[in-house]
Amino acid sequence: MFRMLGEVDALVDGRRVDIGHIRQRSVLVCLLVDVNRPVSADALIHRVWADAPPGKARNALAAYVSRLRRALAAEAGEARITRGPGGYLLQADERSVDLHRFRHQVRDARKTQNPVDAVTLFNDALDMWAGEPLSAIDTPWANQLRSSLAAERFSVLLERNDAALRAGRHAELLGELVETAQTYPLDERVAGQLMVAQYRSGRQDHALKTYRFVRERLANELGVDPSPALEAVYVQILHRDGGSPVTASPQRPVRQIPRRPTRLIGRAGDVRSTLTALDESPLVSLTGVGGVGKTRLALAVAHEAADRFADGVAIVELAPLPDGTAVSRAMCAALRFQPGADRSPDEALVEFLQRLRMLLVVDNCEHVLPHVARLVDRITTHCPDVKVLATSRESLGVEGEWVIPVKPLNEEAATALFVERARASRPDFDPGRERAGAVADICRRLDGLPLAIELAAARMRAMSSADVLRRLDRLRLLSGRVNGAHPRHQSLTATIDWSYQLLSDQEQTLFATLSVFAGGFDLDAVHAVCADPQMSEDDSVELLMGLVDKSMVEVETGPGATRYRLLETLRAYGRERLADAGRLAETTTRHAHYFTDLIAAAAAGVRGAQEAEWIARFVTEPAKYTTPDYDNLRSAFEAMVAGRDVDRAMRLVISLPEVMFMRVGVHSGEWAETVVEIADDDHPLYSAVVGTAARAAWFAGRYHRARHLVALVPRGSASEEISYCADPADILADIALYEGNPAAALEHYQRELTAARAATDPHRLVWVLYNITVCHAALHDPGAGLAAGNEAMQIADGVANPTIRAMAQCALGRALTHTQPERAMALFERARELAAGVVNNWLIGIACAEDAAIRAVHGDPVTAAGIFTDLIDHWEFGSAGIGSYQWDTLADVTRLLACLGADAEAAALHRALVEAGREPPLAGPAPTELDVTTALSGHDAVELAKTALRRYV
Template sequence: MAVEFRLLGEVEAREDGQPLDIGAPRQRCVLAALLIDVNRLVPSDRLIERVWSEELPYRARNSLAGYLSRLRQVIGGRGAEITRQPGGYSLTADPMSIDLHAFRALTTQGRSATDVAERDELLGKALALWRGIPFASLDTPWLNDVRTALEAERFSVVLDRNDAALRVGRQNELLPLLTALAADHPLDERLAGQLMLAQFRCGRQADALETFRIVRERLVEELGADPGPALRGVHQQILDGDPGHQIAAPAPRIEVVTRQRAAVPRRITSFVGRDDDIAHATEALGMSPLVTLTGVGGVGKTRLALEVASRLENQFDDGAVFCELAPLDGGSAVGHAAAAALRLQQQQGLGIEDSVIEFLRTHRMLLLVDNCEHVLPAAARLVDQIVRNCPHVVVLATSREALGVGGERILPVPPLPAGEAAQLFAERAKAGRPDFDLEREPVGAVDEICRRLDGLPLAIELAAARMRAMSSIDVARRLDSLRLLSGGTRDAPRRQQSLAATIDWSYHLLTEAEQALFVRLSVFAGGFDLDAAHGVCGAGSDTDDDTLDLLTGLVDKSMVKMRAGADRTRYFVLETLRAYGRDRLRENGLLDQCVSRHAKYYTELAEAAAAGMHCADEGAWVMRMLPDYDNLRAAFEHAVADGDIDTALRLVTSLSELTHLRIGYEASDWAERAIGLVDADHPLYPAAVGFAARGAWNKGEFDRARSLACLADGRSPGRGNGRVAYPGDVLADLALYEGDADTALAHYDTEMHRARRDGDPIRLVWTLFYVAICHAALRHPENGRAAAEEAVEVSDTTENPTARSMARYALGLVLKKSEPEAALALFDEAAELAASVQNFWWHGIALMEAASTRAVHGEISTAAGALIDVIEHWDRVGDWSQQWLNLRYVARFLVRVGAGDEALALHHALARAARSSPLNAEQLEALAEQDSNTGADGLTGAEAVAIARTTLARFC
């Protein structure tokens, strides 16, 4: 294969994907100068000027000849040749082997393409060739000028591609990029027009018009000129409704699971040394929004990152959050992993990664993204978007290689120096053998062990674990065999080979039974508990006590880590060790068998959880299942990959109760994938369709939700499917949302009778709840009282917290006006019940209805405090539809307590957001006469929330 050259980033030459050694900076500068003018003669004087400018070395021509000679040796005979000709030199190669020329060729093809989708694709391929700033580490006047010209060339292509992407309807995924670009190029009118169109077509007309206003003011203030005809034309196009493009409905903000705030995991063993590394990382984080700790596996990147984060988390308003990517098998789940770490859910109308960005825009935190190397492209893309769009978020990443993101500061993590390595060995050895004393060990034995292990903390810990069974001399003696063991590819770093050999050595010191369990444990994604270890990995004749004994041995020998929790102990295998175990499984022909057992176990567990979610033990099942979400994902992917669609459907249709409003909407996407792989007559098809449709509904994709629900052709999942996965319910909810409460009521009335006939109490509570809600929507809440009271009675027989919460909320809602005290008690109880099973949605709406009732009938300070709690809840959840509803309640309360200016400000904010105001004409006229709050009609939603929070605090 011919050599490939890279200029759009650091200067590189690669053959078969492996880098070639092209020498020091001056030599790379010579190569870059020839590559830019490939297949053309470059005079010697011009080449010298390009490389040295005016700072010529002694005998520059001889130096140049030396560089060229070495380059010939590297690239000669690989499809490229450097030749000397009269007057100069030329590099002969296929221009398409050079990313710069390939970029220009693709750009030309893209710009001349008549089909807009083809143009978008070709320009995207051209831009994908850029890996960073061209020849960033080289600094000569000529190269600096070329770099500036190339970046301008790239920006022009970006603008062309933006136009194509907008024309093919990719405004949703384009919007974050346009927002970041506009911040970097605030006076570019073409870019501003593209941003305005994207905002408008995403349903954000107000933002689009605000962008025009801001750009116009900047142009006038900085350039003394009004917007040009093109930008004015876009402005008029938006005012005219942008004919030919459908406008997406504005969506609520990000939904965040109200669990305990995510934080950095607590260290369970001491942290040894690395004071200088901590200081360097801390300093770097103060100077850059992205710091990446790089190094070989096992060098201690994660431990160092956790130590730094734990020391800095109090310096950030929102603390530090740990996002672990090690359990992921592919890049598609990176966004979901970040969302899970942040305790948030996907925003309606946005992808999961865009939802993460929108949430982080307004937060101040340190985000630790761990183990990026195996999902590097996806991790780099997400981190790049965070760095560009979230000004108050600092990212600390760990990876075996740099992310390659703009603004990244790379800190290589070195092995431990001799003294700290010996200290680490001593502390870990003492953990297993309390009488271990480093001073009494044979002189030099521990130092020799640490030296041979290259100071790698993981290798040292594994070796120290052997001190329970042998002396330090014996350990050192056994290390001799490491040099005979294969440790990866020949060109892998020596320390990486040494680590692999150490793992192999530690593996061979296990008993046969421990070895068998260890390699099988590598099938888990993330952690696991004892039941899972036995169910997936235990031999048929073993008991769980046998598995526990073996697992304890692996923990003692540092091959498995333990994480104790309040509910149950969980275990995990470090990613380096997990990869080793997977290789062993594959070599032994056991991988497929173990993967199948893993999928079968978690499918059966999910089915048991689905039933448990309908009884009194709902909270216990939530606590049991949430930590295994990575394993559930892996089990689904395994089943789909193996073509075991029955297992995939059994699994996904068992997850709707667990994942709905607790983890996120990813599992409903699995359901949509599954229904595309199975015939419509499959018995689980309606349940899968219902779950997929419910997920689309939750994300605000109403047309898609309707289309999916109709696939069931009127079929019902049947008894035992509970609250979520009913296609007919989704269609009824769409009718209710569109104002047709009669149609929704007719559906739920029919379903209520069906649930009563089937003897399905959970389904009966759900349908009774909606019957009461529909009557309230028809403005006759008293007609729903009987249904709500029956819901309370039935839910109490189930002892199910979510059912009891729903029933009490429904009864409270129909009693809110006629019996406010009784309604208040019901709302408080509903909120407490929902919180007990981590059901953030029911918790939030119950809190809000309780606060709104107190705002009308309760003591002032108590009501103000309750309204603040609701503001904080929806602010954390990110659901603006509920936050606007809450601001209506706040505005009404502020009128009650005499805060007229602030109430009027909230009225204007509601009007600006196209939300109805609770204030009548008489109240508005009276407030307008005494208004002293000028400019209140320009409040954004965030400003309105700030005013509400500050004003309410005065009355607490």
């Protein structure tokens, strides 16, 4: 048996166990408080030595634990001390520790319906106290625990008094209540109990005098009136109604939650999840960036939860506090409680709250976080019926805390908020009469932040939504004046500045530097672009995690590596700080160099066995046909062009074909055209840049532009660093192929074959062999490409690169289309699988197109129709227009529709292809004989094909 409620002691069969000197006793107490729960070594050292541990505290701790373990084992008791991953653990029956036995007894008493039995149980529990708890142990932790236990005992004493009054034992309780009231003259619950006991003992005048005395003290010392509960006891006694004893809670229900004049939009789900969290945890923290609406959400939750708490809700606003020393005073003021001069505010506050069932909403904790965390930890630990709902830029870090990140509004809710607030400023505001999409663009640019949206909407008094949108880059636009609001809510800049000023110097520097990223970024980029040269990667990670914790950086999780981003409003603010520090140009250059080097490394890496790893770095969401670093690459390119760093801009551009064009489309092809205009044509990379620009134009079906670009290459010019798919001469051959001259294209690739065999690049060789099979198929003799297909397979088998292997599978499959269709389809399926593994959307499309074409002519037109339907959507990844491969697919669809009897649609598509300069897909009568008088545009042809195909899917 262990005793803490008095002198610290351990007994086995009534014999006292030697538990050593005071430090060793302190270790035992630490373990007893958390009996059957592990306590870390760090926590034990802090509890025993506070902030002044000895040099070898861990060794001393281990020695104390070892002696305690031997002492307990020598007595053959059931208690034993073990050590595991979580720390040291004292295993024992909870009821063998008087503190925990006391608490079990109190819980039993609270469950007991009969007040007489309840009094007995309460008294038995109180009798376990043999004196001052933790006698003779004097450490900060022990002193705090002692005060907490004293408050806990007092709370139980008052519960016992209530039970005794219900049991009719007012006479025997009266003397004790008089003494208690003298000790706690401002405690209204004690006063109410004393008044009831006095009245029931026939001393009505004494009861009324007690009331007047307490009322006067409350007015003089706290400046408040008696609570409704104590007032009710007084009225009952005044009218000589001595029925059921009335016991008063000292807390007036604080239900004056600030009413907001506007409704809460888009937060219904957040309110529900927060209410659920309050059911599960004593502390719930709403975290998020400034202006996201944490306070509004907390107040909405408080309104919903108010009826759950008998003693109401108290709102504690910490924003006005200059530092953390006044946190407990602010809480006391919110509760209308005066702690008195003889005790610390923290101790008095915890004691006061122990008797209450209420919700504390503690708003804006971030600038006084350590002080709030310590106080809230004590409240949640020692006040079982008090719940705390905190709002802060970062979590409190208290044990048992349930953190709910508050995210910006989605587009629908953000738009609704803007419209409602705009109408409040200008009643005739009609979003339907504004420029199409302007309101949605404003909300998107403002990251869905409610404060920013409300400030922007207020500008509708004097300008249109289009005017607001044009001026959003100026943060000072988002300012306003809300009478009574804290200064940091008067403008978006002030809100962000509030958070920025709470950062350490190193965090401020990193935050400002992160603003150079466009879109998201990963840890490698942070360290390479933003870190001080003397800083380790671990240091970078630590600082970044601090910004994440403080809601200054968003985390983006997904199938790839974790990425991070700044909200655009924070990014604009950070760039201002970076410019103010004179570091914008230097950081922009580092950013540009990093991403140029990264994509150059990727362009080399995708040609090897690590293609999948490199592509996973660049394309984390294949279905979206985009790369998470597209904006960073664009920003890097623009910075190099603006700085006339043409050489590095060229190196970025020539890395695009294999990393970007084949995976996410040719939208970045315009960068190559920009470089063509400013580069010297005698630069060693010039022809590679021109080939990149021309290949992008060819992919998009802009053959005239592609031909014009190729003509810019000086005769005889070549580049050793050119992509295997961006040779200018290849592009002229491909134009000839798609304009109806496959023989010329074949002649070109057969000439290239000799040079490709002599070179050491297997990609170039397989590319040439693949295109030879394309030319033979276009000449309606795919079997003639069999040798090229077999050679491509032989080369690919010796290279562990998915793209080469998929390309070779397509080459051989195309050559076998007529002679071995089943084997060909198997090859195309394998090619599709290989290409999908490295997000090569070009080859995925090729494999699906060839597979569908075979099925269309070999008795499976319905499956072919389904594949073509998906394929038409798939080819949209390549460009904003109707690209080369989309026209090929439309030709195949035309032939399929003709076979299915959809003559009108087939004729219309036939005419569209002919008018676009493509080879006629249908043999036989001319289009006019098929009653087609007007050619469709490319986009109309695509829509017609999709509509027609859906009838057969």
